[in-house]
Amino acid sequence: MAQQRDxxxxxxxxxxxxxxxxxxxxxxxxxxxxxLREHPLKGLKAILLSIDWEITDSTMDSLLxxxxxxxxxxxxxxxxxxxxxxxxxxxxxxxxxxxRAHPNATRVINSVYEALEKAALTExxxxxxxxxxxxxxxxxxxxxxEQVVLRKVEKKEPAVSKGAPPxxxxxxxxxxxxxxxxxxxxxxxxxxxxxxxxxxxxxxxFAYALEEIRDVIRAEFRTLRAEIKLWRESK
Amino acid sequence: MAxxxxxxxxxxxKIVYYGPGRGGKTTNLEYVYKKFRSRIQTEMxxxxxxxxxxxxxxxxxxxxxxxRGYDIRIQLYTVPGQVKYESTRRLVLRGVDGIVFxxxxxxxxxxxxxxxxxxxxxxxxxxxxxxxxxxLVFQYNKRxxxxxxxxxxxxxxxxxxxxxxxxxxYFEASALKGPNVAQTMKKIILMTIDSLRKDLT
Numbered sequence: 190m191a192q193q194r195d196x197x198x199x200x201x202x203x204x205x206x207x208x209x210x211x212x213x214x215x216x217x218x219x220x221x222x223x224x225l226r227e228h229p230l231k232g233l234k235a236i237l238l239s240i241d242w243e244i245t246d247s248t249m250d251s252l253l254x255x256x257x258x259x260x261x262x263x264x265x266x267x268x269x270x271x272x273x274x275x276x277x278x279x280x281x282x283x284x285x286x287x288x289r290a291h292p293n294a295t296r297v298i299n300s301v302y303e304a305l306e307k308a309a310l311t312e313x314x315x316x317x318x319x320x321x322x323x324x325x326x327x328x329x330x331x332x333x334x335e336q337v338v339l340r341k342v343e344k345k346e347p348a349v350s351k352g353a354p355p356x357x358x359x360x361x362x363x364x365x366x367x368x369x370x371x372x373x374x375x376x377x378x379x380x381x382x383x384x385x386x387x388x389x390x391x392x393x394x395f396a397y398a399l400e401e402i403r404d405v406i407r408a409e410f411r412t413l414r415a416e417i418k419l420w421r422e423s424k
Numbered sequence: 425m426a427x428x429x430x431x432x433x434x435x436x437x438k439i440v441y442y443g444p445g446r447g448g449k450t451t452n453l454e455y456v457y458k459k460f461r462s463r464i465q466t467e468m469x470x471x472x473x474x475x476x477x478x479x480x481x482x483x484x485x486x487x488x489x490x491x492r493g494y495d496i497r498i499q500l501y502t503v504p505g506q507v508k509y510e511s512t513r514r515l516v517l518r519g520v521d522g523i524v525f526x527x528x529x530x531x532x533x534x535x536x537x538x539x540x541x542x543x544x545x546x547x548x549x550x551x552x553x554x555x556x557x558x559x560l561v562f563q564y565n566k567r568x569x570x571x572x573x574x575x576x577x578x579x580x581x582x583x584x585x586x587x588x589x590x591x592x593x594y595f596e597a598s599a600l601k602g603p604n605v606a607q608t609m610k611k612i613i614l615m616t617i618d619s620l621r622k623d624l625t
Contacts (some may be wrong), residue, residue, distance in 0.1 A: 196621065202491050203617050204610075210463050211456075211490070213604040238600065247532065273588035289500060 198415035228264045230306055233276075237302050240295070263309070268319050272305035275330050282337075288405075292412055297333045302324045302417075307349065309321060330397060426521050426620050434495045435456045436517055437616055442544050443526035444536035445505030448565040448599035451524060452483045453500055454596055455500055455605045486612070504537030505540070514547045522559040524608055525592075526599070529566045531575040534585065541586050555590065559615035562587055562594035568601050 213418040234250045258278045263269040279298040283290050304326050426514075427436040441449040450470065457468040470482040488496040505514040525544065527537045545555040571574050577585075579596060587594060593611055597604035 199492065199621060200614070201620065203488070203496075203614055206488050206491065207610045207613060210486070211460055211610055212463075232572055235569055235574055237576060239566075239569065245532065 229259060230309055233259055234302070234306065237299065240298075244283050244287050244290075246284065249280060252280045253284070256280065268316070268323055268414060269305065269309055270318060271323055272308065272326065275301045276305070277327060279330070279333075291333065292408065293333050297326075297329050300329055361378045425476055428620075432495075433493050434497065434611050436497045436499065437469075437521045439522040439524065439612055439616055440520045441502040441526055442491040442501065442517075442522045442540070443505055443565075444511070444528055444533060444540040445507070447505055447526045447533070447540075448563075449502040449505060449526045451575065451599035452524070452563070452605055452608070453482050453502060455599055455602055455611055456500075457484055457516065459602065460608070473539050486613075498618065500609075500615075510543065510547075511544065517547050517575075518542075518551060520548075520553070520558070521620065522533045522612045523555075523562075524561050524563055524612050525586070526563045526565050527586060529569070529576045529582065530575060531577050531595075533598075534549060534577055534581070536586055537582070542587065555615075559612060559619050560590060560592040561608055561612045562590075562592055563599075563604070564594060564596050565599050567596045567625075568598035568603070 224280065232250075236255050240248055240252065256273050258272060262370045263273070273338050276298060283294055283298070286294075304322045308314065308322055331420065357374055426433070426438070429436075441452055443449055447497070453468060453470075457464060464486055466483075466485045468482065468484045482500075482502040484500040486500060488498060494528045501516050502514045503509070523544065525541060527541075536540065548555050548558065564577075564579055564582050567576065579594075583594065593615075595604040595608045595611070597608060599605055
């Protein structure tokens with residue numbers, strides 16, 4: 190009996206501490222959330238939030254469809270339409286390249302969306318300011334395009350030591366289109382993989398796969414080093 | 425295994441947030457860290473890949489304070505959810521005292537949830553721990569997305585898939601917006617400390 194009381198007392202003490210630690214300060218609802226709930230961009234935001242790094246065709250299709258829906262709503266607003274065009278271009282690039290996409294692609298798509306949301310939700314924002322935000326995002330987009338092209342060139346020109354076996358072919362990386370007329374042709378993933386391995390002997394295909402893995406690991410380390418450097422600089 | 429220092433009267437316990445990739449484990453810790461920043465008074469450590477994915481683990485220490493003369497500290501960890509980081513997940517589970525399994529409510533992630541739970545059971549078994557015995561709380565995350573028309577798994581299905589045998593407590597939550605994030609954490613801390621209670625008395 191006394192032991193039970195003791196246990197209850199202990200539990201109650203812990204609960205009190207936790208209640209204090211996790212005490213709500215204020216309701217979480219922000220002005221932006223309220224506006225967003227009533228806003229046509231909310232679907233787009235939800236899909237962007239649910240985009241996985243292992244990007245699936247269905248998620249990306251949902252994103253591209255939702256962009257079309259929002260384009261229809263904002264058909265009179267050229268600034269918003271250009272934001273949406275940027276989102277669509279990066280979205281299609283991500284859909285085609287998936288995990289092989291340039292690491293900055295997801296950052297840029299999120300940055301474009303944030304600017305779009307600000308431009309669309311802030312009614313009192315002057316047009317000049319919206320244009321400025323748009324230009325910044327276009328610059329980010331162009332920079333990403335350059336990075337994609339640069340990476341593609343780097344992959345095509347690996348350093349080959351004397352006597353080393355010939356390099357495996359670099360994996361395809363679709364560039365980001367600027368306008369609709371340059372959109373990449375949508376090809377099923379399986380078909381692309383088959384096309385890539387077509388004509389290769391099993392050991393060549395294996396070497397090719399190893400090369401791809403090596404590229405991924407190298408990209409991870411490159412980015413890690415850059416992040417560690419940034420972290421050190423910020424200290 | 426909790427570290428109990430009788431001389432210093434300190435208890436250090438380890439809780440791990442486990443679950444499939446992109447399920448919201450890191451978001452849980454980030455929410456708690458930001459929301460209760462003034463009272464947590466510690467730093468959250470996180471190492472991410474270029475795609476903002478957890479590479480090794482996230483770490484958030486929380487001090488509960490002194491109870492019965494013991495200074496109680498909780499160490500909260502997440503594991504990287506992506507399939508390829510299995511060895512890191514196993515490593516993070518070493519010495520774990522309590523688990524929050526963050527399941528992804530998205531309909532398309534049903535299989536990933538089941539596979540992740542299986543990997544949890546296997547990894548615990550490698551440390552001679554049973555998923556049936558360790559303090560465990562389920563969190564069915566991303567429930568807020570239903571408002572946006574995104575197909576979600578009904579809670580009954582999640583319960584059936586994951587919790588039919590374990591019968592652990594569960595919460596429907598949104599790690600991004602906050603509902604039931606703190607409640608999940610409170611529950612697992614309470615259960616974990618409860619399981620350590622015998623050592624303290």
